[in-house]
Structure formats: structure tokens, C-alpha cells
Amino acid sequence: MDTEKKSALALFGGTPVLTEPLPVVHNAGKEELVAVERVITRGPLSGFTGTPGERFKGGPEVRRFETLFAEKFGVQHAVAFNSATTALHAAIVALEIGPGDEVIVPPYSMAASATCVLMNGAVPIFADIDERTFCISPASIRARITKYTKAIVVVNLFGQGADLDEILAIAKEHDLKVIEDNAQSPGATYKGKLLGTIGDIGVFSFNVHKVVQSGEGGVLVTNNDRYAHRAQLSRNHGESVADALPDYHDGPIFGSNYRMTEIEAAIAYEQTLKLDFLNEKKIALCDHLTKKLTALAIDGITLPYIPPENTHVYYQYVMKIDPEQLGCTRDKFAEAMGAEGFPLSPGYVKPIYLQRLFQERKAFNETHFPFEYDGYDGKPNYDKGLCPVVERMFERELTSTMLCQYPRTIEHIDLFVEAIKKVVAHVDELKD
Numbered sequence: 001m002d003t004e005k006k007s008a009l010a011l012f013g014g015t016p017v018l019t020e021p022l023p024v025v026h027n028a029g030k031e032e033l034v035a036v037e038r039v040i041t042r043g044p045l046s047g048f049t050g051t052p053g054e055r056f057k058g059g060p061e062v063r064r065f066e067t068l069f070a071e072k073f074g075v076q077h078a079v080a081f082n083s084a085t086t087a088l089h090a091a092i093v094a095l096e097i098g099p100g101d102e103v104i105v106p107p108y109s110m111a112a113s114a115t116c117v118l119m120n121g122a123v124p125i126f127a128d129i130d131e132r133t134f135c136i137s138p139a140s141i142r143a144r145i146t147k148y149t150k151a152i153v154v155v156n157l158f159g160q161g162a163d164l165d166e167i168l169a170i171a172k173e174h175d176l177k178v179i180e181d182n183a184q185s186p187g188a189t190y191k192g193k194l195l196g197t198i199g200d201i202g203v204f205s206f207n208v209h210k211v212v213q214s215g216e217g218g219v220l221v222t223n224n225d226r227y228a229h230r231a232q233l234s235r236n237h238g239e240s241v242a243d244a245l246p247d248y249h250d251g252p253i254f255g256s257n258y259r260m261t262e263i264e265a266a267i268a269y270e271q272t273l274k275l276d277f278l279n280e281k282k283i284a285l286c287d288h289l290t291k292k293l294t295a296l297a298i299d300g301i302t303l304p305y306i307p308p309e310n311t312h313v314y315y316q317y318v319m320k321i322d323p324e325q326l327g328c329t330r331d332k333f334a335e336a337m338g339a340e341g342f343p344l345s346p347g348y349v350k351p352i353y354l355q356r357l358f359q360e361r362k363a364f365n366e367t368h369f370p371f372e373y374d375g376y377d378g379k380p381n382y383d384k385g386l387c388p389v390v391e392r393m394f395e396r397e398l399t400s401t402m403l404c405q406y407p408r409t410i411e412h413i414d415l416f417v418e419a420i421k422k423v424v425a426h427v428d429e430l431k432d
């Protein structure tokens with residue numbers, strides 16, 4: 001009876017493969033505690049004031065973090081923010097993109113990759129993705145360019161880069177700027193170059209889901225002095241200080257409060273020092289998983305594809321399901337895995353253009369600005385069917401896990417593989 005219970009799917013009352021809870025992922029420790037204590041002992045908790053002068057660019061911890069980050073990523077400027085979302089908006093401000101402009105973005109990402117464009121009154125235009133890397137497709141970008149296009153937001157999704165050479169070539173041909181949303185891929189490379197440093201501006205996130213984190217936080221990097229300066233103005237009430245700044249020779253600017261606190265910066269500094277260690281741990285676990293699953297060669301499960309020019313840091317470990325070959329739907333497979341103790345995300349996120357905001361074209365109360373107004377006669381399309389690859393991934397094929405993170409171990413990965421074997425062995429019971 002016991003053996004029977006053990007071998008039955010947990011979904012139908014059997015014993016789950018995972019019997020002990022997984023270790024919690026929380027990689028802030030001693031070093032971060034010491035750093036926070038230093039800030040609290042010394043004060044103040046934020047070094048910013050929205051006035052001209054020394055404190056316009058933040059306190060000592062913010063500057064120290066920015067210096068470390070710029071050195072580590074080999075860029076001229078790192079500008080700290082209170083999130084990647086606000087850093088993305090500042091990137092749009094820095095590039096002077098606004099009403100009447102279009103920006104090409106991928107629909108398969110966290111919403112901010114697209115809404116940063118709207119935040120400055122410009123229009124996001126969605127391009128489809130490559131079905132092997134899940135990053136924005138150069139061919140689809142080409143098809144979306146209009147006379148209004150000003151920039152491309154490239155999201156390096158799930159831990160690896162898009163086809164950046166091809167995208168930069170398109171950008172050059174059409175005089176477009178490139179923002180790399182690198183929230184998910186810090187430390188990964190494309191042709192030996194660190195992602196986030198390849199486009200005109202790169203953005204990183206330090207939120208609680210990321211490999212390195214400060215609770216909330218973000219950073220913008222660039223080699224362009226003017227973009228960095230505009231980003232700093234956007235971060236800290238630029239309208240109030242611009243005229244009084246000796247090095248400001250730009251047009252009007254409208255800023256906000258996107259400032260990072262001293263405590264967040266002190267934590268972000270220590271976490272940045274841990275980035276390589278944490279990435280190495282992740283990669284080792286994911287490589288082990290790939291090796292094991294490759295040996296099983298399960299019909300209907302496609303493992304991550306890494307183009308030869310990329311290294312991957314596995315923000316998520318992504319698998320594609322072919323329901324016909326596997327013998328059950330992706331959602332049933334994910335449900336059965338969840339019951340075994342290993343939750344899988346079915347589909348990642350809904351394509352952004354299918355959100356109500358875009359379907360109703362209402363970003364600012366009941367108006368249709370900036371989608372429809374006198375200053376713009378573009379025809380943005382947000383219809384279902386617009387990006388067939390993304391829709392297929394969301395509805396039927398893609399599934400992912402964030403299991404592979406320190407301090408989880410090879411033994412946890414082996415249990416995950418056991419759970420997959422068990423579910424696959426019982427796949428007939430999962431048919432609709």
C-alpha cells in the first residue's frame with residue numbers, strides 16, 4: 001500500500017517527491033548587516049536633496065555603489081534608482097522620447113519594459129520574439145518600424161541576451177536608440193560583452209526576485225555623459241535644479257523622485273560583490289539539470305537553447321512543452337509538478353498588449369492619449385494574434401522554474417528530475 005501511495009501522482013493523493021520544504025532563497029547576510037549598521041550609525045538614511053549642490057547626486061553609499069557598479073560593468077556611468085521601472089522611465093527621458101514617438105518593445109516581459117514608454121507619453125509597439133531564446137526577434141522589429149519609431153527596448157529575457165548585433169544594425173540603419181532592459185540577466189554575456197553595456201543605455205533591477213537584490217532598487221548604465229546627466233535629472237526633480245547646475249546646457253526637463261536610499265545602496269554594494277558567486281551557483285545547478293534531462297530525452301520537453309554567442313545566467317530555467325508529444329497539456333504537467341512539490345510557472349506572463357490598458361487604450365483616465373490624439377496619427381495594433389509566437393508560448397508551450405538558486409543543491413535538482421520522471425510515467429492519467 002505504501003509503495004502504491006509513493007508511486008501514485010501526488011495530484012491524485014500519492015506521496016509528493018519533495019517531502020521537505022526547499023531552502024528559502026535569501027542571500028543577504030553578515031556583510032549586508034554590517035553595511036546597514038554603518039548607515040544607521042552614521043545617518044542620514046538618504047543623502048539626496050532636490051536642490052543644486054553636492055547632495056543632488058545622492059549620499060556616500062549611493063555614490064560608492066554607483067562607482068562599484070560602473071567599474072564592474074566597465075561603463076562610464078552608473079546611476080542608481082529606486083527600481084528598474086523608474087530607471088527605465090529615466091532612460092526614456094534621457095533619450096528625449098515623448099509624445100508622438102513610438103518605441104518597439106517585446107510583449108513577453110514584466111509590464112514596465114513597455115509601460116516606461118507610456119510614462120513619457122510615447123507609444124509602445126510590440127514585436128514578436130524568437131521562439132528559441134524568447135527574446136525580441138530582429139525580423140519582427142524590422143516589420144514594426146514606422147516614421148514615428150525612435151528606439152527599441154531589448155529585454156534580455158530569462159538570463160540571456162537577444163540577437164544584439166542584428167538589433168544594433170537595424171538601429172543604425174534607422175537611426176534608433178537601443179535600451180537594454182537587463183533586469184533578468186546581470187553578468188551574462190553576448191559575444192564576450194556584458195549584457196546591459198551593449199546598447200545606448202542598460203537597466204538592471206535589484207528587486208526581491210533578482211539574483212542580487214536590495215529589497216527594491218535599480219541602476220541605469222551608459223557610456224554617454226549626456227544620457228547619464230539627464231537620467232540624474234529625471235531621478236531627482238530635474239526641473240527644480242537644471243537652471244542652477246553649472247554643467248547643464250540642455251532643454252527643459254521634468255523629473256521625479258526616483259532616488260535610492262543609503263540603506264538600499266549599502267546593501268546593493270554588498271550584493272554586487274556577490275553577483276559572480278551567485279551566478280556561478282545558479283549556472284552549476286542549471287547545467288546539472290540540463291545534463292540529467294538531456295540524458296532522459298523526454299519526447300515533448302525542449303530544454304533551454306543557448307546560442308553560441310551567449311552565456312546564460314538563468315534567471316529562470318525555461319522548458320517548452322509540446323502537448324501532443326508529451327501526452328498532456330502544459331498546464332496539467334505544471335499542476336502535477338506543483339503537487340510533487342515543484343511549482344512550475346505555466347506561460348510566464350500574459351502578452352503585455354493583451355492587458356486591459358492596451359485593449360482599451362486608456363493609460364490616462366478616460367482619455368486615449370497617447371494612442372490617439374491630434375499630435376499622432378500612427379496606428380498601433382494591440383489585437384489578439386499580433387505576436388503569434390508569444391501567444392503560443394503563453395497559452396500552450398512555455399513553462400519555467402526558479403528552483404535553481406543558491407542555497408539549493410544538486411540533491412534538490414535530482415529530486416526535481418525524479419518528479420519529472422514520475423509525472424511523465426503517469427502522463428496517461430493527465431489527459432483531459
Ligand SMILES: Cc1ncc(COP(=O)(O)O)c(C=O)c1O
Nearest residue numbers: 083084085110112183205206207
Ligand atoms: C525584464 C524586467 N524589466 C523590468 C523589471 C522591473 O524591475 P523593478 O521591480 O526593479 O522595477 C523587471 C522586474 O521583474 C523585469 O523582470
